[in-house]
Amino acid sequence: MERIPMAMLPQKSSSFSQASVREEKLGRNLSLGSVKLTEHIERVKKDAEDAAADKDKDKNKDAGGGEGDGAGAGVDGETPAPPPHEEPNLAELSVEIDAFLASRGGDAPLSISEVTLDRFASAVEVEIAQSEGDEDKWAPREDGEEPRLLAAIKRISTLASSLTASGGGNGTEGAVKYTIGVHRVTGVLHRAMTFVEDEFHALLEDPLVAKITQQSTDTGSASAKNMRRPPSFGQAASPETDRCVMPSSEGSGARAAAAAAAAAAVGGGAESAPPFPAETVERLRAMVDIMVAAGYETECTQVFLVARRNALDMTLMSLGYEKASIDDVVRMAWEGLETEIGTWIKAFRHTVNVGLSAEHDLCARVFAGSNSVLGRDIFADLARSAMLQMLNFTEAVAMTKRAAEKLFKVLDMYEAIRDGAPIVDAYLASYENPENGDGRSISGTEALADLKSELASVRARLGESAAAIFCDLESSIRADAGKQPVPGGAVHPLTRYLMNYLKYVCEYKNTLEQRETWGRVLNVLRDDGGITVKGHVSKPVLKERFKQFNAAMDEIQRTQGAWVVSDEQLQSELRVSIAAVIVPAYRSFLGRFAQHFTAGRQTEKYIKLSGEDLENIIEELFEGNTASMTRRRN
Template sequence: MAEAMLAAGYETECEQVFLVARRNALDAAAQALGYERASIDDVVRMPWEALESEVATWIKAFRHVVSAALPGERDLAARVFASSDADLGRAIFADLAHCALLQLLNFTEAVAMTKRAAEKLFKVLDMYEAVRDAAPLVDAWFNVDPSSDSSESDDLKSELASVQARLGESAAAIFCDLESSIRADVGKQPVPGGAVHPLTRYLMNYLKVACEYKHTLEQVFREHHRPADDDEADTAAGDPFAAQLMEVMELLHGNLEAKSRLYKDQSLSNIFMMNNGRYMLQKIRGSAEINAVVGEAWSRKRSTDLRQYHKNYQRETWGRVLNLLRDDGVITVKGHVQKQVLKERFKQFNAAMDEIQRTQGAWVVSDEQLQSELRVSIAAVIVPAYRSFLGRFSQQFSAGRQTEKYIKLSGEDLEAIIEELFDGNAVSMPRRRT
C-alpha cells in the first residue's frame, strides 16, 4: 500500500495515514498498561493518593514505550518504507517518536506544576530516573554514538533534558523544604512518657528511603541545588546532597533538644533525648545507604551524646536516692546509731522509690537494648548500696511491726521495681516480700 501511494505521488497522505495509525497503536499499548492521558488541569487538581498511582502507571508505560514499543515502530517504519528513500522511513519514525514522547512528557510537566509536598519526592525521583535513562535509548533508535551529533535525536534529547531539569528542580526543592517543615514543628505539648517523637520517626524513615536514591539525589543536587554565597565554597568541593541531608539531621537534633525542654522533670527530658537519639542511630546503622552519607564521625558524636544523657539521667534520679543510703556522719555519731535519723532515712528512701515507680513506670523506652542498659546500670548502682545499707542497719529495728513500718523493700523487691521501669505502666510500690 505504501509503495502504491508513494508511486502515485501521495507521499504526504501516506505519511499522515501511517503516523495516525501508529500513534493509535502506541496509545493502545499505553492504555493496555493502565495509562490514560489526562490534561494538565486534571493532573494539578488530582488528590495525591490518586496521582501517586497515576505516576506509577505512567512510569511503567513510559519505560515500555521507550524500550520496546518505539524500537518496534522504528523497525516497522524501516520495513514499510524500505523501497523508497531510506531517509523517509527514518524521518517518519522521528516524527512518530517525537509526538509519542511529547504526549507522555506532558504528564511529567503537569506533575512538576503541582504543589510541592514531602511525600511526592520519591515518585518525582522515579520519573526523573525514567526520563534520564531514556536518553541513551533515543541514541540507539537512530544508531547514534552518544558522543556524536544527530539532528534526529537531538530534538528528542532536548525535550527529555528539559523535562529532566524540571523534575530535578522539583526534587531538590522538595528535599530542601524539609528544613522548613522541621522549623515549623514547634509543638508545645511534650510526647507522653518521653517516647520517640513522631517527627523523629517520620524524618528518619524519610531520610532512609531518600538515601536509597543516593546517586540520583547526588546528581539532582549537583545540577540544580544553588548554595548560598557564604557556603558555596564549602559545598562546591563536596557533595551538596550530603551537606543538605546533614543540615536536616542537625536541625532535627536541635528541634528535639528544644522539645526536651518542655518536660518539667529533667530526668524525663534525658530519657526523651535518649529515646530519640537511639532511634536515629538505629536507623542510620540499619541502612548502609544512609550510614554512608552520614558517616561514622556523626554517629560517634551522637553516641557520645547518648552516654551523656544516660549519665545525666542517672545523676538526676538515682544520685539523690544513693545519697539516702550513705552514712554521711549523721546516722552514726561517735559509734552510736541515731535511730530517729535512721527512721527518717528509710521513710525518705521508701517515698523516693514509690515516687520513682509511679512516675518512671509510666515512662516509655521502646528500644529493648536501651531499656535493658538503663535497668542494668540502675541496678548495678542502687541494689548493692541498698543491700549494704540493710545489712548494716536493719537490726536496729525490732522484729515485727517496726521493721514492716520502715523496711518496706527487700533487695529482691528493689530489683523487681527496677525491672518494671520504662514499660509505660505506672504502679504503686509493692509490700515487702516475706
C-alpha cells in the same frame, strides 16, 4: 511523479458513452482516515454482471429464435437489446500499454487510441472490484511474479505519468492528444490509490488494537484502563501520622531491571519477535512503493503515522495509562495522582524500551531501499509525538503543590526519564551519522533533537521540584515549635517521621548525589572530536567550551557555595574528592588549548580561572558563602 490537480483536468465528452457510464466525480482528498470504495466497486461489479447476463440472453435468443423472427423484433414483439459490451481483457490490454510506454522515449513513439486507454482503465477497475475481500490479492503468484492487482496499479500509474509528463519529447503533445484518456486514466488511478490507502491502513492495524477494543466492548467499559490500573501504595499504607509514604516497587531492583532493558533496547530491541510477519511487511512495502511512485507520498506518510500512533495509544491503554490534561492533573487529589504516576512510569518505560524499538524496526522494514530516508523521518515524527504527549504529564506533576510525600514519585519519574535519554541519544546519533549509506535524515534529526531537548528540560524541572521538596521539608521542621516532651520518654513523632523519610531517601542516593553537576563540567573539558578536527583546533568551538565552563563554575559557586555541611570531616572529604577529579582535568585542558588565544584581552575574556583559582573555589564550598566568580575577580 507529480499528480495532476483534478480540478484542472478536462471533463469527459458526452459522446464517449462507455466511459461516461463508469465515470464519477473526482477530487477526493486523500489525507487522514480510510475512505471506502464500496459503492463504486459494487457498481462496477453490477455492470460486469449485467454485461454477462446480456451475453447469455443473446446466446439463448440466437439458439431459439433463428433468422425467421426478423431483424427488428424480439420475443413477443419487444425491441431487441443492444449488443453487450465486451469485457476488457487486462492481460491483452497490458501488452499493448507496455508497448506504448516502451516507445515513448524513442524516436518513433507508438500511438494509442482513446478507446484502448478507456478499456485498460476499465480493466483495472474490474481487477480492483474483483479483488475486494480477497485476502491473497497482494500475495505473489505461484510463478513468482508480482500480484495481478499490484502490477495493474503500477502500470496505470506509469501510464498516467507518461501521458501527463511535460517538457521534452511528446509529453506535452500526449497530454493534449489524449485529453479524454488522461482524464479517464488519472481518475482510475486516483480511485486505485484510495483503494491502496484503505488496504495499507488495514494491514497496519496492530492485532493488539483489535483485541483490546474487543475486550473493552465485551466488558462494557469505555476503556481498558480501570481493569488494569494497579492499586495505589498510599491507599494501602499505614494510617499512622508519623510514618512517611514508602516508595513503590519502581525503586531499587526495578530501576536496575529497567536500566538493563534500556541497554538492551539500544543494542537491538527489547523484543526478539517482530510485530508483523514477513509476508505482511512485504505487502506493506509494495504498497509504499506504488503510492510513492504515483505521487501519493504525503497520504502514505499520514496513514502510517495515524495507524501506528493509534496502535501505540491502545498499547498504553492496555497498561492502564490514559491521557489527562494539565488542568486535570493539577486539580487531582494526591491519592489519585500517586496512582497515575505509577501507571505513567510503567507506560513510559514500555514506550522507550519496547515501543520505540518495535516501531523503528517496522519503519526500517516497510520503508526500505529508496524510501529509507522517508521511513527514518516517519519514525522520528512518531517517536516525538508519542513521547511529547507523555512528557506533558510530567510537566503537570511538576506544577502541582509541593509536599514531602510526593518526593519519591517525583524521583521515580526523574529516573525513568534519565534511563530513557540514552536511547533517544542513540537514535539521534544514528541519524546524524548513518552507517548504511542512505543519506542523512534532516527532518528526522531535527525531530529527535527536539525530543532530546524536551527530555532534558523535563528532567531538569523534576530535579528542581525534588530539591524544592527537600527545602520545604527543612522549613517545616524549623517551623515546628512544639516543646512538649513525648509522654513516657518515647521518640518524638517528628523525629520518627524524619528518620523513616531519610531511610527511604537513601534508596535514591545514586540519583541525589549535586555528581551530575560536576559531570557536566567534566564533559565540557573533554576533547570529544569537536575541538580538534583533523589535527586543527576549531577556535569557535574552543571559545564556546570556555564560556560553558565559566558559566558552569559560576552557577556551582552560587548554589553549592551556599550549602552548609556542618560535619567538618565530611566537608573536607567532599572537597578533596571534587578537587581530585576537576582540577587535573582543568589544568590539562588549559595546557593544551590556552596557547590558541591571543595574549591580552582575548585570553582574559575566555580564561577567567587559573588552576589555583579553581582550587580556592572548591575549598570554599559548603560553608554558606555565595560569592560568585565576578565578585571574586573584583
